[in-house]
Amino acid sequence: MAQLSLQHIDKIYDNNVQAVFDFNMDVRDGELIVLVGPSGCGKSTTLRMVAGLEDISRGKLLLDGKDITQTPPKDRDMAMVFQNYALYGHMTIYENMAFSLTMRKEDPNVIHKKVLAAAEILGLTSQLNKKPAQLSGGQRQRVAMGRSIVRNPKVFLFDEPLSNLDAKLRGATRREILLLHKRLGATMLYVTHDQTEALTLADRIVCMSMGHVQQIGTPLELYDSPDNLFVAGFIGLPPMNFYDAVFEGGMLRGKGFEVELTDEEKDTLSGYNGKTITLGVRPEDIAEGGSLPVKVFSNENLGMNTLVHGHMGEGNRISAKLRGWTNYKNGDTVKVAFKKKHFFDKETTKAIRKEGR
Amino acid sequence: MTQTMDDREIRKDRMRFVKNTVSSRLCYLAILLNVLYFVSIYKSDVGSWYYQILVGGSIVYNLLFMLITFLASEGVKNYQKKYSTVLFVIGALQICRIFLLPMKAHQAVVKASGVETVVMQNPQFIRVILYLVGSAVCLIAAAVINLRKCKVLEEHANAMKSRNAKEAA
Numbered sequence: 001m002a003q004l005s006l007q008h009i010d011k012i013y014d015n016n017v018q019a020v021f022d023f024n025m026d027v028r029d030g031e032l033i034v035l036v037g038p039s040g041c042g043k044s045t046t047l048r049m050v051a052g053l054e055d056i057s058r059g060k061l062l063l064d065g066k067d068i069t070q071t072p073p074k075d076r077d078m079a080m081v082f083q084n085y086a087l088y089g090h091m092t093i094y095e096n097m098a099f100s101l102t103m104r105k106e107d108p109n110v111i112h113k114k115v116l117a118a119a120e121i122l123g124l125t126s127q128l129n130k131k132p133a134q135l136s137g138g139q140r141q142r143v144a145m146g147r148s149i150v151r152n153p154k155v156f157l158f159d160e161p162l163s164n165l166d167a168k169l170r171g172a173t174r175r176e177i178l179l180l181h182k183r184l185g186a187t188m189l190y191v192t193h194d195q196t197e198a199l200t201l202a203d204r205i206v207c208m209s210m211g212h213v214q215q216i217g218t219p220l221e222l223y224d225s226p227d228n229l230f231v232a233g234f235i236g237l238p239p240m241n242f243y244d245a246v247f248e249g250g251m252l253r254g255k256g257f258e259v260e261l262t263d264e265e266k267d268t269l270s271g272y273n274g275k276t277i278t279l280g281v282r283p284e285d286i287a288e289g290g291s292l293p294v295k296v297f298s299n300e301n302l303g304m305n306t307l308v309h310g311h312m313g314e315g316n317r318i319s320a321k322l323r324g325w326t327n328y329k330n331g332d333t334v335k336v337a338f339k340k341k342h343f344f345d346k347e348t349t350k351a352i353r354k355e356g357r
Numbered sequence: 358m359t360q361t362m363d364d365r366e367i368r369k370d371r372m373r374f375v376k377n378t379v380s381s382r383l384c385y386l387a388i389l390l391n392v393l394y395f396v397s398i399y400k401s402d403v404g405s406w407y408y409q410i411l412v413g414g415s416i417v418y419n420l421l422f423m424l425i426t427f428l429a430s431e432g433v434k435n436y437q438k439k440y441s442t443v444l445f446v447i448g449a450l451q452i453c454r455i456f457l458l459p460m461k462a463h464q465a466v467v468k469a470s471g472v473e474t475v476v477m478q479n480p481q482f483i484r485v486i487l488y489l490v491g492s493a494v495c496l497i498a499a500a501v502i503n504l505r506k507c508k509v510l511e512e513h514a515n516a517m518k519s520r521n522a523k524e525a526a
Contacts, residue, residue: 094374109367
């Protein structure tokens with residue numbers, strides 16, 4: 001078990017391109033941290049710096065209080081699981097799982113015990129004599145995880161391990177990773193661009209954009225109280241609806257729409273009287289039966305819910321996840337209400353919160 | 358270091374997943390020694406009748422030997438008992454080959470371009486004999502090791518089966 005501390009970490013490549021800016025985070029013992037963000041945001045670079053596969057340009061990396069910034073990857077006691085599995089095709093599953101320990105010249109009997117134990121955990125016992133090509137993508141990824149487990153490392157690093165799997169298998173393997181984390185109680189760092197993975201797996205999520213950490217928090221914190229427009233837009237599917245609106249007279253007025261605010265919301269926006277802010281509303285926080293007219297142009301039935309796309313006021317696109325099965329046609333008008341609203345400063349893009357929160 | 362009962366059991370169990378590389382590597386060594394043998398023996402071709410008559414058959418046999426030994430090496434790698442028999446046979450044939458060519462060529466004298474020449478002198482004779490014997494020893498050792506390992510693995514598998522049956526009952 002291990003505590004990991006990333007202190008003021010920067011990554012600057014030889015061509016002076018900076019990929020990571022001042023990354024700070026303390027990973028607690030046994031915690032599963034998910035780094036999430038769009039492609040090119042620096043999440044994989046950060047993970048590779050932790051693994052030792054990339055040099056850290058500035059800052060410190062501490063493992064259990066010990067500075068490992070300059071320690072070679074093999075001495076960091078971390079195991080990495082890659083997106084493409086990185087299995088040896090000519091070796092059996094047993095040999096693949098035993099490989100790292102064989103290289104370390106461990107006692108073959110000890111290796112055998114460890115491989116069997118890991119195979120048991122991952123349900124691979126009956127596959128040990130097969131070659132990777134004979135396994136499905138999910139099984140191969142489990143082998144890759146097994147190869148990490150046998151090493152009993154202090155920290156597990158996952159670099160988009162589910163990206164090569166189809167949707168159904170991704171869900172199943174995701175649950176397996178979660179079970180594995182609970183069973184091993186290990187410290188894990190997990191990189192993904194898939195917010196569903198992030199929300200379902202993480203103890204805490206690190207949301208990144210353009211090399212900067214945007215927010216660190218629990219999945220609920222990121223979903224419910226995003227720190228800025230980027231996090232609000234990135235977390236949640238379908239993404240949050242955003243509108244420019246002026247706060248005046250206790251109302252929010254946008255292009256062709258007006259929204260009434262509660263006393264608490266007015267209180268939150270008290271410093272913005274007469275100013276334009278960004279109003280954010282999650283599609284699932286929109287319900288039928290309000291006073292805001294939406295002109296429907298698309299109706300997608302999802303089973304339990306219906307995703308309705310339309311226009312509100314003058315050209316404001318809106319997506320609403322309405323309960324139940326609706327059959328709105330192109331051109332129909334439906335009246336909706338916003339159950340929960342998020343407010344963002346138009347200039348800084350930061351969330352507007354009541355003082356003290 | 359003495360091995361405990363548990364260690365011995367684990368060693369047996371490991372055989373379910375680890376290949377019999379000792380036997381297969383001995384087969385590769387036998388192939389190598391055979392290559393050294395025929396390189397060495399063809400080198401002394403001085404136009405004698407031994408070579409003229411036997412060279413074709415010898416080449417074909419060497420090719421077959423390498424093919425069969427390689428196939429057998431793959432078989433013993435996976436603990437297949439029948440390949441031990443194959444290895445015993447080709448091992449015995451390697452010994453027989455000593456009497457076919459080297460023994461006849463050893464100290465035989467032929468006239469090549471009007472000059473009397475010894476076909477195979479002592480140093481070369483000893484060398485080719487060592488290659489053939491070495492190759493035969495490797496093949497037979499591979500066969501014996503494979504047989505022993507197959508027996509151990511079979512017993513272990515049976516023990517596991519009965520243990521599982523008991524647990525299921």
